[in-house]
Amino acid sequence: MTFFLQLVVTGFALGMIYALVAIGFIIILKNSNAFNIAQGHFVMLGGYLGYTFLIVFGMPLWATILCTMAIAALGGIVIERIALRPLIGQPIISIIMMTIALSSIIEGLVTLIWGGEYKTYHGVLPTLTITVSKISIPSEPTIGLLVSATAVLILMLFYHYTKMGLAMRATAEDLQVVQSMGIKATTVYSLSWVIAFVVGVLGGILLGAISGVMTPLAEIGLKAFTVALLGGVNSIGGAIPAGIIIGILENLSAGYLDPLLPRGGLASVFPFIVMLIVLIFRPHGLFGLRKVERI
């Protein structure tokens, strides 16, 4: 039982980080109607940046998070301005191709700067171990949970209760209407890339602390995609429970199913199987916005 609870709790923390990354993915999907293939690469870059600031520069965690977010925000603005703004009004496939190009560029940059090696900053984070009766949660997942939950909360409040959030939601529904109301769509796009990049690197720092940083960390992008599909591709709120479900399932299958197989490895596949089954019965995902149909 202790083992089970332990898995669930760490899975919950992991899932919250997935949800955070998935929200970045969904915001791009809602506003530009395009899959952002580079979302996972933002995560990977975040992990390496986290390593650089924490280990190489020896900065505390909060300063690392702030610096990385600042770099990501700048990166988001630059990416939107140079790579994606010229594609407004072009077919969606060209935007997707551009995100593939971005992912290659980021991967190349990371290899160039950090050599693509395995880096880890385990144990550098402040100790924040929580022990409830027999379950003790190590500090990395605890910090991951706290930071990502805060970030998700801030994002949700921003998206639903601020004027800029209103503009983002409106742009997601109808670009022409928004333009005819004088809202600058380019500002909204720019902001959506900033958010996607920032939540990506934030997820990267947190995940890097848990599992170490390597170029395959970019595969988290695929997991964000799963979370988005499970929660409903256009539902930001849906990403939170979906992320948690995926995180817990992944941990449980790693704990219980992997030992049964000679080589293991079911943990990374299991969430996808669950996603497929859910999509058969709920094609819009668990919390997806349906197209409004009047009778």
Place this chain on the structure above:
Amino acid sequence: MLKVENINVVYMKVIQVLKGISFDLEQGQIVTLLGPNGAGKTTTLKAISGMLRTEDGEITGGSIHFNGKRIDSLIPEEISLLGISQVMEGRRILEHMTVEENLLVGAYRRKDKSEIKEDMEKIYTWFPRLKDMRKRVSGYLSGGEQQMLVIGRALMAKPRLMLLDEPSLGLAPLLVKEIYEIIKKINRETSMSILLVEQNAKAALEVADYGYVLENGRIVFGGPASFLKDNDIVKEFYMGISSSGERKSFRETKAYRRKKRWFF
């Protein structure tokens, strides 16, 4: 106030849709553009609001002035800031947002918070039906309510000129009447100008001061609304009434169409 001079519009660099459209619109006037499908009515509105750019269209000649400022090279966001608000065809509500949020999107570029509140109340008095539904998700409103909502949303931007594209589309005759009465009322109370595109010539000429008939990208006919209303050709083509006052069959109209020639 609005001066459209000899504009040509080309889509995708090959399809010429407007071939030299010119007309004027004065402060407080309602001007209507009539004509069959594909005549270029909506394109004219999009040329004014700048919305052509998002559809791969381009103004290749002529000029558009609004209050003395040339606007044909501006982007839609800038044009909207000058006080031109477009209500697009087909009730383009933001369907997952509530009625109130839709209205707030209209007021997005305004800074005067207290006045926005007042204006919202004003819109609720013009469209009392919206008031009861303000917390509802707008996608579930009825067609007429959605049309009221998009007009209300455009009004929230406090425009000096509203471009109104087919407000009667797909609505029951009584509802069309109700909406046109409100439009007329708003025009009287706020002295906002309206450029109205409409297939329903009868309803449009009822409220308009001036009317122009477009065909194949040209203005073929125009004048004060009272003149157009009594004009035989307009009556026959757009209202289905022959000069003797009785309804005419579609077959006869078609035969007449073939030999018509009525450019200015």
